[in-house]
Amino acid sequence: MSTDNTNRAIAAAILPLVGGAANIDSVVHCMTRLRLGLRDRRLVQDEALVGLPDVMGVVEDETYQIVLGPGKVARVTPEFEALVAEERAEERAAERAAEPEESATSQALTADELAERGAELKAAQKARNQTSVKLFLRRIANIFVPLIPALIGCGIIAGLNGLLINLGWLTAVTPALGAIASGFMALIAVFVGFNTAKEFGGTPILGGAVAAIIVYAGVANIEAFGQKLSPGQGGVLGALAAAVLASYVEKWCRKVVPEAVDVLVTPTLTVLVSGLVTIFGLMFVAGEVSTAIGTAANWLLDNTGAFAGLVLGGLFLPLVMLGLHQALIPIHTTLIEQQGYTVLLPILAMAGAGQVGCAIAVFKRLKRNNSIRTTIRSALPAGFLGVGEPLIYGVSLPLGRPFITACVGGAAGGAFVGFFSMVGDKVGSTAIGPSGWALFPLLDGNKGLGETIAVYAGGLLVGYVVGFAATYFFGFSKQMLVDLNTGPEADSEADSEADSEADSEADSEAVPSESPAERPKEPAGV
Template sequence: MSTENKNRDTAAAILPLVGGAANVTSIAHCMTRLRLTLRDRAKVQDEALKALPAVMGVVEDDTYQIVLGPGTVARVTPEFEQLVEEGRATAHPTSAEDLAKQGTALKAAQKAKNATPFKLFLRRIANIFVPLIPALIGCGIIAGFNGLLVNLGWLPTVTPALAAMASGFMALIAVFVGFNTAKEFGGTPILGGAVAAIIVFPGVANIEAFGQKLSPGQGGVLGALGAAVLATYVEKWCRKWVPEAVDVLVTPTLTVLISGLVTIFGLMFLAGEVSTGIGTAANWLLDNTGAFAGLVLGAFFLPLVMLGLHQALIPIHTTLIEQQGYTVLLPVLAMAGAGQVGCAIAVYLRLKRNTSIRTTIKSALPAGFLGVGEPLIYGVSLPLGRPFITACAGGAAGGAFIGMFSMLGDKVGSTAIGPSGWALFPLLDGNHGLGTTIAIYAGGLLVGYTVGFVATYFFGFSKQMLAELNVAEPSAVAAAPAEEKAPATV
């Protein structure tokens, strides 16, 4: 079977289990999840979805999220979109009652979205930055490989070309952020990109604002985001007041002119100060309170992922990569996944008779080592309760280990966002050589695995849990006592 047929078969298997094409109102995907907005949640067959070989788990948040894993989700999504379009083309409401039901469902979905402005904001942030991650990963790996060649003195005629490939995207990332921001906020994407391009234009070095010369790139992605949002609102304002006869000339001109002037004489300076503050704060935090900061960040990252709040960190990571060439926060946060892996191994050994949970762990553990933690979170630790907390303890220990070395002057960073676990090794960078950086990160993973395992093995189960779960019962997790299912920290 070809890869294309396999992806289409996966999409075809998922569609009827989420209620068919008529039940799907929007489709999107991130690094690992197919995200669907549904008219009627009751039509979804959760257990049947989880049983599909390609599905690692499901998550219900502001959207219904089906975990397929990196790479797979990007291939399945277009097939799923095509099937939904084909289904809509052949599906027609059979009565006025059907139409009324659809209208009621749409209103309810819209009301639910508007009732959670913070989640809507985070989703918009994700929609702006997540499409950039593949380029960040590709360029980051090339940058790491090029750095290795330069340090070894190999292929001196090739390394300048590799440097250009690795740096070209980052030099213009503000333009892509501006384009995606305008698109997300309902403006004309190319106008958002045009205004954001001002930030990286070399000629801004001749302009003075707030008593100092501007520098190309000042304000970075935060400035680009703000400039594009402003451009969107200026454009919408123009659409209301500019006569249609001259709209095509006047609206784009006023949009670029007004938002461009505000960007040059305001946003670039202000966003530059904020960006500098973020970099300074992140470095100060790890340099002065590294072990404690790493402990806190590593401990709470799994709950952030579970709640979808980790999306708020994307602009911070991107700003650090833009400023320093790598983000010092991601390797610390990646330790949460290490704690999860150690936890899963301990659960596997403690529940020797529970074939259902052990099968889930065996299928999800390889993805866990590569940094895809959702199958283990939603399929193992979170439903059990206590193991979720002990997994967080493993993340805290690994984060404290990385943070301790940062306090000693050995920074560990990632040149891109997205991967973690073993998949982060090709993207590692630091201030004391690649060998030292890899050794510290590997040590952090080992600490996270070990503490997550030990904490779960000895403290992850009460006697009652072991008595009820350590049986050859496929529905053992469902039989766990209610008080043990809901982790107290969530």
């Protein structure tokens, strides 16, 4: 079966289990999850979905999230959207061709009632799952997640360019590579402003226009708070604040500006008001906050590196589980803007190492659970590359205790990397997104590349070993081992072993027994 047919088959298997096309409001995806807006949550068959071979797990949040893993989700989503469109087209054709007018009216009323009930259920579910903090963090994630591909690509090119410069190779090409790697980062504020306005209900291009002020070279001629501004001051945080302000100014203008002049007045007032506040307020304030973030991160690792790494590495998996780890992107981006690399990402990446060690231990302990072992075989390569969600939702989280021991492994790896930061050997990443082994091309620091790679590799090794040991010795109770090594597959295996033993016994009976004189005496008490 071709790859396209395989992805379509996966989409076709998922669609009826989420209530069909009639139950779908929206379809989007992130790096690992298919995110669906549903009309009626009760139509979803969770257990059947999790039972599909290609589904790593499900997460119920503002959207219903099906974890498919990196790469696969980007290929399955278009097929899923196509199937939804096809099913809806077929339903519309059937409605037009079928019934008398009165029956159609009756069906329409029923459909309206169902839609209303679904909307009410959706609203109630959102109200239960959302707090102001969660909503804010998700919005921040929605702004920055679309930027990750460019951050990864430009970061890897920057790392390659730095390596070529250090080696003195291809000197005619390195300026071009530098321009390619730096162009996006120089204008990232514009993209942040665009996405922010879109997320907060404004016109995206107006958000980008206001954020562009921050990176405009001409701001160097402007003085605010007694200081000359500098291009890029405030960075992505300033762009974020400026675009949020622009969205609210635009909404206010839509309410008070007459429709006849709205097309002229609203965008002008939005850019003017938001732009002036950005220049004479937000750029300075955001610049101070950005500086404080960099100072705090460096102080934390310089003075409490091992402890900070322990806490950060140990708590990162729960953030990944909740999907809130993307909210850290503005902090990483700010550090990259200031220092050229983020010192937090390599420490947080140790959580994935603890997860990998945990998964290997589970594989060793559950020798007769073919289902879990198959999941680990398929998810472990992604785990080594730093994508932890398949192992989280497919292995450690459903088991319970192994999730905690995986966090212990991440804490140990984080403490290792943090300790070296504390003694002056900082390890950073020039971009965000990759983790695990995939982070090696992006590594940078204040020492030589060899030392930086060695510290990071040592942290991964510590995370693997501690995650494995903690899970192997403390991840299962005796009853868990009995239950998880017993089941249809294990029973069939046990039956085959029993049959083999029976055959062996039968064979031994066919052999002449030893005479009493030849048979060794058994020790007393046996």
